[in-house]
Amino acid sequence: xxxxxxxxxxxxxxxxxxxxxxxxxxxxxxxxxxxxxxxxxxxxxxxxxxxxxxxxxxxxxxxxxxxxxxxxxxxxxxxxxxxxxxxxxxxxxxxxxxxxxxxxxxxxxxxxxxxxxxxxxxxxxxxxxxxxxxxxxxxxxxxxxxxxxxxxxxxxxxxxxxxxxxxxxxxxxxxxxxxxxxxxxxxxxxxxxxxxxxxxxxxxxxxxxxxxxxxxxxxxxxxxxxxxxxxxxxxxxxxxxxxxxxxxxxxxxxxxxxxxxxxxxxxxxxxxxxxxxxxxxxxxxxxxxxxxxxxxxxxxxxxxxxxxxxxxxxxxxxxxxxxxxxxxxxxxxxxxxxxxxxxxxxxxxxxxxxxxxxxxxxxxxxxxxxxxxxxxxxxxxxxxxx
Numbered sequence: 001x002x003x004x005x006x007x008x009x010x011x012x013x014x015x016x017x018x019x020x021x022x023x024x025x026x027x028x029x030x031x032x033x034x035x036x037x038x039x040x041x042x043x044x045x046x047x048x049x050x051x052x053x054x055x056x057x058x059x060x061x062x063x064x065x066x067x068x069x070x071x072x073x074x075x076x077x078x079x080x081x082x083x084x085x086x087x088x089x090x091x092x093x094x095x096x097x098x099x100x101x102x103x104x105x106x107x108x109x110x111x112x113x114x115x116x117x118x119x120x121x122x123x124x125x126x127x128x129x130x131x132x133x134x135x136x137x138x139x140x141x142x143x144x145x146x147x148x149x150x151x152x153x154x155x156x157x158x159x160x161x162x163x164x165x166x167x168x169x170x171x172x173x174x175x176x177x178x179x180x181x182x183x184x185x186x187x188x189x190x191x192x193x194x195x196x197x198x199x200x201x202x203x204x205x206x207x208x209x210x211x212x213x214x215x216x217x218x219x220x221x222x223x224x225x226x227x228x229x230x231x232x233x234x235x236x237x238x239x240x241x242x243x244x245x246x247x248x249x250x251x252x253x254x255x256x257x258x259x260x261x262x263x264x265x266x267x268x269x270x271x272x273x274x275x276x277x278x279x280x281x282x283x284x285x286x287x288x289x290x291x292x293x294x295x296x297x298x299x300x301x302x303x304x305x306x307x308x309x310x311x312x313x314x315x316x317x318x319x320x321x322x323x324x325x326x327x328x329x330x331x332x333x334x335x336x337x338x339x340x341x342x343x344x345x346x347x348x349x350x351x352x353x354x355x356x357x358x359x360x361x362x363x364x365x366x367x368x369x370x371x372x373x374x375x376x377x378x379x380x381x382x383x384x385x386x
Contacts, residue, residue: 045087047077047157047374048114050144054164054194056097057132061222062163062194062366067125068225068271069367071278074118075348076371078285081384082155089287090114091121092148095128097135097164106139106171114148118288119257122264122279135164136171137208141178141189150185157378158185160214161370163192165221168204175204179211190214190373192366194221215373219365227274228358230351237273239344240265240280246337248295248330251313257293277351284344295326296334 053059053066077089093111101107112124141162150158160182168175168191182189189212193200197218200206206216244265249258269276282288291297291304298304306323318326375385 045082045085045153045155045157046090046151047080047087047378048090048092048148048150048159049374050092050094050114050148050160052094052096052140052144052160052162053128054097054135054166055095055128055130055133056099056135056164056166057130058165059097059194059221060130063125063128063130065219065221065223065225065366066128067122067267068275070122070125071268071275071282072367073370074282074287075278075285076385077374078282078287079385080378082382086286087157087383088116090116092144093121093124094140094144096137096140097133097166098131099133100131101133103134106136106143106173107133108136108140108143110143110147116287116289117292118282119260119264119290122267123260126267134170135166136173137162137164137166137168138173138175138178139171141175142173142181145178145181145185145187150187154186155381156186157374157381157383158187159374159377160187160189160212161192161373162189162208163194163219163221163366165194166203168208175208176211179208182212188212188214188377190370190377191216192369193218215369215376217369217373219369221365223365225271225275225367227272228355229274230277230354232347232351232354233273233277236277236280236344236347236351239340239347240276240283243280243283243337243340243344246296246333246340247290248318248333249293249315250295250298250309251293254293254313254315257290261290281344281348281351284341284348295330296337299330299334 051066053062055063074089078086080087091112092114094108095101095111096106096108098107098109101109111128112121115121141160144160150156179189189209191200191205191209191214193203193205193216195218200216200218205218209216244261247258247261249255265276265279268279289297291301306327309326311319314321314326318329321329378384
């Protein structure tokens with residue numbers, strides 16, 4: 001029996017080693033030794049995206065596109081698969097080229113480190129404002145590579161997207177040195193020039209992408225985001241209200257985070273109802289997780305224990321309740337959420353087909369530039385799209 005268990009453990013471990021990445025190193029004796037002593041679950045893949053956005057005076061249109069198109073980008077990434085698993089998503093955000101930032105640090109600010117909190121990402125995007133400044137592309141790329149936790153999983157898809165409109169050569173740190181560092185960390189750098197395609201080439205934006213094995217793209221950053229309304233939008237928005245009612249806020253930040261959720265619903269709706277629909281679809285996907293403040297999501301975490309909950313951390317409707325009563329309440333909310341999310345996903349499939357039939361061109365610059373690059377680069381690591 002022990003031999004059977006050992007063989008099973010070894011098989012599972014080797015399966016993890018031979019997972020999604022075509023470049024995974026061959027199994028060595030050390031790997032085999034580890035496999036014989038413990039059963040290791042295959043590593044969970046991440047798509048890690050760092051957005052480096054120029055927030056100088058001329059970039060209002062770029063920031064507006066980022067705010068307006070966040071949820072469609074998230075939705076597209078939610079369809080990614082690595083073998084039979086769905087990778088997680090983390091997004092980091094930097095601004096650069098803004099006079100309000102510290103010049104000694106290259107006019108760069110880390111707005112948000114890698115995070116899976118989509119509401120927080122949306123909040124920080126909406127906090128960005130523009131001001132004149134110096135745009136040091138090499139400096140901000142190098143800073144993001146050094147500051148962020150990129151990890152060592154060879155199956156992770158690690159991407160930088162830098163967008164701006166000044167020459168790529170500005171600043172004391174060479175973009176060529178930054179590209180070497182990116183290569184060493186298995187990070188692909190994609191460059192998005194906001195303006196004429198050939199002007200971006202002469203400004204070395206294409207060279208920057210080529211050296212870092214990424215894509216060079218040029219977009220009209222002042223183009224207004226276009227939306228296609230569908231016959232399913234109203235139903236999806238109604239379901240969003242029901243979905244919000246399944247959240248059970250707990251802990252010191254519960255109420256605050258629930259308010260943030262509502263605030264980001266309104267921010268999305270501020271652009272259009274179609275954008276609010278896109279956010280609702282994101283909230284129905286596996287990428288929208290709130291285990292730090294919502295009991296329904298928290299219960300799925302291996303580290304969560306009902307015994308650790310304090311009565312003072314519970315919402316009013318659960319105060320004074322027994323563990324059995326709390327578990328039953330959370331289970332009911334979980335069942336309701338699953339049903340609502342499934343209904344949203346079904347409606348969204350019809351919505352996607354409708355939009356595909358109605359859309360005449362790829363008008364949304366930032367969104368399409370990012371999605372096309374991600375899909376192309378994901379193939380090298382055996383990612384696929386549903």
